[in-house]
Amino acid sequence: MICVDFIKDLKNLKTLVFKKSGFSLTELDADIGSSLSSFPKISILILVGCSLTKIPTFIKYQDQMVHLDLSNNRIHGKIPSWLCKISDLKQFTSLIPSNTTSPSFISFLSLANNNMTGEIPPFICNITRLKMLDLSNNKFIGTIPPCLLEYGIRLLVLNLNGNQLHGAIPHGISPKCSLQIINLNDNQLEGLLPTSLSNCRSLLILDLGNNNLKDTFPYWLGNMSSLSILDIRSNKFYGLIGPPDGNHETNYAFPMMHIFDISSNNFSGNLSTKCFSGFKSMMTNELRGFDEFIILLEEIYIYAVTIMNKGQLMTLQNDYSILAMSIDLSNNHFEGEIPSIIGKFVYLQVLNMSQNYLTGEISPKLGNLVRLESLDLSRNKIYGKIPQEFVLLHFLSYLNLSYNKLVGTVPQGGQLCSFTDTSFEGNEGLHWFSCNTLVLAVNNTTTSPPSLGGTSPNNRSYMIVLGIIFGVGFGGLMAVVLVLDAMFCNKARRPGHG
Incomplete structure (x- = not known):
């Protein structure tokens, strides 16, 4: 049972959090009962994993709420009409009524991970103070409303x-665009990539993977000084990468690039x-641009990035201070040698250039990538010897040549001793030897940096926790923060504990 008497005495309470508390919803509503008038006006309510089967009715009388999280429960039925004034509607199954009047004060709206x-x-476009809109992982159809951009x-x-x-990405993106994250991954979008995206000069993450977009490489995105993650994998882009020959009007740079897929x-x-x-x-590990994602009392938004690492798709969700450095050029039609400049990317952790038509020898400069954990150059036409410098890659845990x-x-030594035949097969003139004893010695004496993949195939999750500043005044809603779990109320109810 929830300690309602304790809660209602906190007149300045603005944030209330219960996680995995397993309380009775009937008892909760009954306990509040006639106390609705004296119950604190909560701004942020999070009831996660509490075995709820319906939406608590007391929420209906909360007229100052801007964030509601009822995720990971067992709520069923339709969204009550009175919830149209609540900002976060997670974990419901229903159709959004198109005639619902939108609340203009909402700044955080998430309907993610449902069956909507x-x-x-x-009406979503009429929410004048909206800072974060997450409708991911649902079953929405139709085109992207132009007003969203x-x-x-x-x-x-x-x-x-x-x-x-489906359809095209809207082309009329505002010159005053302040978007920092755009994720349209895993839809059925098609057509050209609008050059008006360059109006979003504060953009940090652009994820357009797994669609049907057909265009040349968007070199003009290189003008965005803060762009750190570019994912356009699994589309129909074609031609050369980089600016067209003779084009001097663009500063093709991507100076803050961390994940390039x-x-x-x-x-x-x-x-x-x-x-x-x-x-x-990738040469200096600079994080300029992420200072806007400050974890204070503002809203916290958890963002996941998926990359191919160590032969598997990996979801990265971690604090930006250890944001991965990854380049994935695999499964295209690239030719020629591997650019030696990649040997300067000393902070690079993942390099995948497999399934192309690359030729030439492997540059010894790749031995400078001392933080490299995953290297895949398989299924190309690369010839020559494996550089001796590869024994210096002490943190390399996945290799496919x-x-x-x-x-x-x-070459004998280092991590090269730990790889099996599958790392080298298909090279008729290549010879390798088992050195299990060396592997044991290396594993016992080498200290690893923070790994992208961990030691278990199932341990592949990271969290990029990005604190989003949602405007002046929002921090004032956090005047009092109360976090309770099942242990709190259980202890309070035990005999001898008052």
Whole structure:
């Protein structure tokens, strides 16, 4: 049972959090009963994993609420009409009524991870103070309402990942766009990538993977000085990467790039040095731009990024201070040699250039990538010997050089001793030897940095926790914060504990 008497005496209470408390909803509503008038006006209510089967009716009388999280419960039925004035409607199954009047004071609206259907209703665009909109992982259909991007003068986060949206990305993106995260991954979007995206000069994350977009490489995104994650994998992009020859109007740089994923497209041509010379962050580990994502008393938004690492798709969700550095160019039609400039990316952790038509020898400079954990150059036409410098890659836990034209003997020592035949097969002139005793010695004496994958195949989750500043005044709603769990009330009810 919830300690309602204790709660209602906290007149300045603004935030109330229960997680996995297992309380009785009937008892909760009954305990509050006639105390509705004296119950604190809560701004943020989080009841996560509390075995709720319905929405607590006392919420109906909370006229100052801007954030409601009822996720990971057993709530069933339709969304009550009175909930249209509540900002966070997680974990419900229903159709958003298109005629619902929208509340203009909401700043955080999440309907993520539900079974919601229909088109995205136009009333959402009328929420004048909206900073974060997350409708991901539902069953929404139709096109993206143009107003969501034209409305970017205020919106910071737009996440429509994992729906069934089709058509083109709206082209009329506002010159005053303030979006910092755009995630349209895993839909059925098609057509060209609008160049008006360059109006979003504060953009940190652009995730357009797993769609049907067909265009040339968006080199003009390199002008965005804060762009740190670019994911356009599994689309129909084609042609060369980098600016067109003779184009001097763009500063193709991507100076803050941390995750660069253009895999599974139709890109072709040689990988020239100029394509990567601007990736300064991979040389210095600079995090400029992320200072806007401050974890204080403002709203916290958890954002997940998926990359191919160690031969598996990995979801990264971690504090930005250990944000992964990854380049994935796999499954395209690239030719020529591996650019030697990549050997300067000393903070790079994942490099995947597999399933292309790359030739030439492996540059010894790749031995400078001392933080590299995953290297996949398989299924190319690379020839020559494996550089002796690879023994310096002490944190390399995944290596795939299979099905190339490598010759000679695999260098002995370092992590190279830990790899099996699958790392080297398909190279007729290559020889390697088992050195299990060396592997044991290395594992016992080497101290690992924070690993992207952990030691278990199932331990592959990280969290990028990004604190979003939702405007002046929101912090005032956090005047009093109360976090309770099952242990609190259980102890309070035990005999001898008062």
